Amino acid sequence: MGVFIDIVNVVLPAAYAVVVWTYGKAFFGDLPWAKAVKSHMLQSALALHFLFLVVRTIEFNHPPVTTIFEILTVLAFCVALAYWIIEIRSHSTETGYFILNIAFFFQFVSSIFIRDLLEVPEILQSSFFGLHVTSALLGYSAITISAVYGFLYLMLYHRIKASKFGVIYEKLPNLETLERMSYTGFKMAFLFLGLAILVGFLWLPQTFLEVSYIDPKLVGTIVLWLLYGAGILAKRVGDWRGRRVMILSVCGFWITIFSMSIVNIWFTGFHSFY
């Protein structure tokens, strides 16, 4: 199974690259063959990715969420899967190129740095930990998808405002649809991050003797969660709508990437297990 894992680890980013390229050809080149095969190619990549995650779990005897690079491959899978579900439900296949680029990027980074981890701390095998990490991953996937739709909204918004037409204007769904999709991701991000924080708080005192509530990762996530909460409040109660909420969504994504990178690279605390 080790050989299989090594091969698929190389094949997966290539598969996502081909999927992204095909979606790009369909979007920018309007090529009929690309339109016909792109969804099937995505499904094949997802199936291979799912198999990869299952085989890794069996081979290393733990779910692949114990290192940042294991988490990245799961995140890539979640983003691609979430997009596939959106594609099926909305019958809109035009935004795939933009979202799947993110999935490709996550998988590419993961494939380069991921290492086989046979010895896993006992703490990471807890079911609370599984729920905590799953919620956090779903939250980060939602942040990513919300930001991509927010970015597409802003692109289309400025094109319509400036009377600049072209492929972006022609192919993207309307502004309200993009806003709705982005805002759904926004709400999901708030919900799942909230759940991850809650589970973490319940689980911490039972597991760790020395708990620091000013752990950088914990503080960063709470700040992020509050930011998304404030965005929802501003939209529901205040007069925030359209462009402003979309800017917040894109900023939320970059703050996430920035803060998580800083936290993982520069800080250490009880929240680091590897």
Next chain:
Amino acid sequence: MNLLSVGISHHTAPLEIRERVWFSADEIRVALAKLRAESDAEVVLFSTCNRTELYAFSPGESVPDSERLRMFLLTEKRATDIPETAFKTRKGMEAVTHLFEVASGVDSLVIGDVQILAQVKEGLALAREADAAGFFLTRLFQAALHTGRRARSETRIGEGAVSVSYAAVELAEKIFERLAEKRALVLGAGEMAQLTAKHLRAREIGELLIVNRTRERSDALAAQVKGTAAAYEDLASHLRSVDILISSISVEGYVLTADQLREINRKRDGALFIIDIGVPRNIDPAVRDLENVFLYDLDNLNGLVHENEQKRVNEIPRVQRIIEEELREFGSWFNGLHATPTIAALTDLVENIRKTEVEHNINRFDPRDRELVDLLTRRIVKKILHTPIVNLKNGTGESRSERLSKISALRKLFGIDHEKDARHDG
């Protein structure tokens, strides 16, 4: 191919002449009945605001008389003073090519016109109803309709709005998800406002308010587009709740300034799409800088229309390739209608079946009998085919049209024609 087309179009005559030879559906029915009574030629006539075209196919030895058909059209419309130069006559494959180009929208005044396909279809339906379209013209028009459908589905010849009013509605659909849930306010009752209001109604806009300084005119337009007339004095309050504003009144100064709209926008929810088609402009251009407000004037809309027109023109080579493919297909069908190639194809087909079956089963027979089996099956096949072949060669006393029709049916029954034929039957 004894096919002829006589037609008048925007290429050959101005509107004031074209409109004089425009035929309504009832007039087409009468004309077809007269033409059928005069000769045994198959005929199809269709008429639109940009063209009137008559197609005639003679099953006899000679091509229909173009001058007689042209004069027939003019006499029917009592317009015999229209000069011959206003008409264009085409024969054989040139007429077929022209019909395919018409159905594909590349010959239209507005490239990619979507209505022409329906008009060609209606022309065929009227001719079939009047028993004026026989097997040839039915097949020709079905092939033309198939070509037109392919052009629209395989290329972008019909995409993008090519009128200012339609471009405005298309833009609205790029901003809003469901027009059925939106409110539009039409300020003014001029021609452009009317057209845009009609397009919005056709796209099932949720609510359409009509505001004009003259109440009678707003009432009249509201009745026309199933909208609601509202008082001009209430304009400001309505602006708080509408999503689309179409403004086209003649007024000095701006009806709506940026400051006014900034104030109104505070009490509004969602985007506001403003189409300013008034001359001079009705809306302060500074409105464009406000968040979630999209302002389009005539220049912006014309820019979009021009861009779409150019895109359609760029699609013409792709459509021409489809037309060439369909012309080859049609030509091959027509060439197969002669008796000699049909007899050869039928003989080959049956001989191949005989040969294959004999080869598969020959080992079951005694080696001494094998030659006899081959001879016997040859004789059976020959005898079965003898009468059909003689009848195909010499005919059975039927007209040429009936004979061609029989050849066509025979080719279809035995699958001699390409399988693609089935697609043309739709």
